[in-house]
Amino acid sequence: KLLNALSRYADLIGALFGPEPNQKPGYGGHPEIELALVRLYHETGEKRYLELAKFFVEERGQNNPHYYDTEAVARGDDPKKFHFKNYEYCQAHVPIREQDKVVGHAVRVMYLLAGVADLAHEYDDPSLLETCEKLWENLVHQRMYLTGGIGPSRHNEGFTTDYDLPDETAYAETCASIALIMWNQRLLQFEGDGRYADILEQTLYNGFISGLSLDGKHFFYVNPLASQGSHHRQEWFLCPCCPPNVGRILASLGNYFYSTGDHDLWVHLYGQNSATVTVHGQEIKLRQTTQYPWDGKIQLALDMAQAQPFTLNLRIPGWCTEWRLLLNGQRMRVEPPAMDGYLPITNTWRPGDVLELELSMPAQAVWAHPAVRQMQGRVAIQRGPIVYCVESADNTVENLDRIMLDPAQIADFTVEYRPELLGGVNVLRGPAAMIDQAGWDDATLYRYQQPPTTQPIEVTAVPYCVWDNREPGEMRVWFRAANL
Structure with a gap:
């Protein structure tokens, strides 16, 4: 009707x-x-x-x-x-x-x-x-x-x-x-x-x-x-x-993970899920076991009525520079992804086959094009597909724009999964600097020949997607880059 x-x-x-x-x-x-x-x-x-x-x-x-x-x-x-x-x-x-x-x-x-x-x-x-x-x-x-x-x-x-x-x-x-x-x-x-x-x-x-x-x-x-x-x-x-x-x-959302052709199966997104697809007229059951996007380890199990040859295309994300692939526990030697970003694996797949894809996920410094006026001299943090931010709920700095990050140190930020925090997220921690307000008072808006000093601090970053789920406070994604 x-x-x-x-x-x-x-x-x-x-x-x-x-x-x-x-x-x-x-x-x-x-x-x-x-x-x-x-x-x-x-x-x-x-x-x-x-x-x-x-x-x-x-x-x-x-x-x-x-x-x-x-x-x-x-x-x-x-x-x-x-x-x-x-x-x-x-x-x-x-x-x-x-x-x-x-x-x-x-x-x-x-x-x-x-x-x-x-x-x-x-x-x-x-x-x-x-x-x-x-x-x-x-x-x-x-x-x-x-x-x-x-x-x-x-x-x-x-x-x-x-x-x-x-x-x-x-x-x-x-x-x-x-x-x-x-x-x-x-x-x-x-x-x-x-x-x-x-x-x-x-x-x-x-x-x-x-x-x-x-x-x-x-x-x-x-x-x-x-x-x-x-x-x-x-x-x-x-x-x-x-x-x-x-x-x-x-x-x-389930429509976004996979697609099929006559003799091809594409895996576009990673995340805990199960699905049933049809390739060349045969039903194939897929099950992803993973903590992605918090972890880059993805297990993909295949089940079907009988062995079937087809090409399985695994997406290697653009942010990922290192990865490895195992089939039933054995390391696979495959060519690097084509220009389209997918790793084609042509095989006769059998019931119970298990692929394990490991995507390297270090924290990375991200820069904006110099033509973006508002981001000149600034850097952001990303790990895997997740963009991170800093909230005042985790950091005692008044005015988060005073924080400075050394891009060379971002890759060394520690990663900790906090199941009790914000529904369960990875938290990043690492060294930073803070522009010091010492020596400034309410009567001094500008001063001459005395640049502000900085002091070292530790900064805590959480995924941008979960900000403003606690007490009201500041938030920032882009930070002044130290050591320019």
Whole structure:
């Protein structure tokens, strides 16, 4: 009944909008119907839904005249008085194939591109795929936070310029990270390139799940990378898009781990799970046993009715530089991963085979591109896929921005799993320095010829995704780098 109701609603939209003289040549201001129509096509097999999605994508940004101008005049408005001044806000400034940067409202552009990726696949359209790749490069290399958060500006809930990535005022809406996950999952399924899985994982473990409190009852709408202690999760919002969107991703998470081909099985993500997939017509049961992402040891057990030859493709994450692989306890000598980030293992697999993959996981210093003004001379900490932060709950330093880290010492930070802390997390500890306030008083804002001194301290870092789950306090991801 619900599917029938949805189909009738989609048919009404299809009757109102389209290329015919009796239809409106328009499209929504907030994209998402495009990907929904493709899903409806998959569910019903009715190609008219796919064609309607294609129309919305193809018509968007056409200027003969521009639909939004025509619509504004029809309701008595002046198009020049549009609040955001141009149609970049809703990705309708130029046709999709002419767009070369991700612009405007971050959630809107990600949902639009998820639909574009769907259409590129369904119509085998290389021009749409090229558009996705071009915009993906711009996003990942110039406009994305280390956490997978996107969209630095509160004004448009979206993008500004290349390399504009402030930490404390970052918007980085939870829904934008969710839409980024959805887009990368599509690109990964269609292209099989591990770089998409890297971004999916980076976003999943950091900028997405930070949007949910450990009790599951409070949410971040925005996800800054620094706070003076005033930013907290809320039970609900006036615009409550993020809470149900978080639930949608968590409920569908099982779809992100594996994919199959005629004679191939890909493992995209690691984590404790079991699944049943079909390769070349035969059912294969998979079971991952692991503490990932806290530990890089992954055991993958396979079970099937009879031996079967196929290629098992294990993803080697982009952050991992050393790894080893065992099959049934014996070291395997395999070629390094291909450029797509996957380790292909062609074998005749037998019931009960067990693979053990060990990914090296030292704490690593992370630097931002020098063009990111807000991060010049700063360093962050990452271990495996997890980005770390420092909270005042674990550190007695007043004003965490006084902390300085020596990048050369980060790899030597100790790792301790704390099952009782924040639901069970790895805590990192290591040496740092603190800019000393000794000699300064309330009557001295500036002083001459007397630079501040520093003193050694130990710093404790916790995963960014679990910050603000204790008492209110400061938080910071990026720190001044010592010994520059």
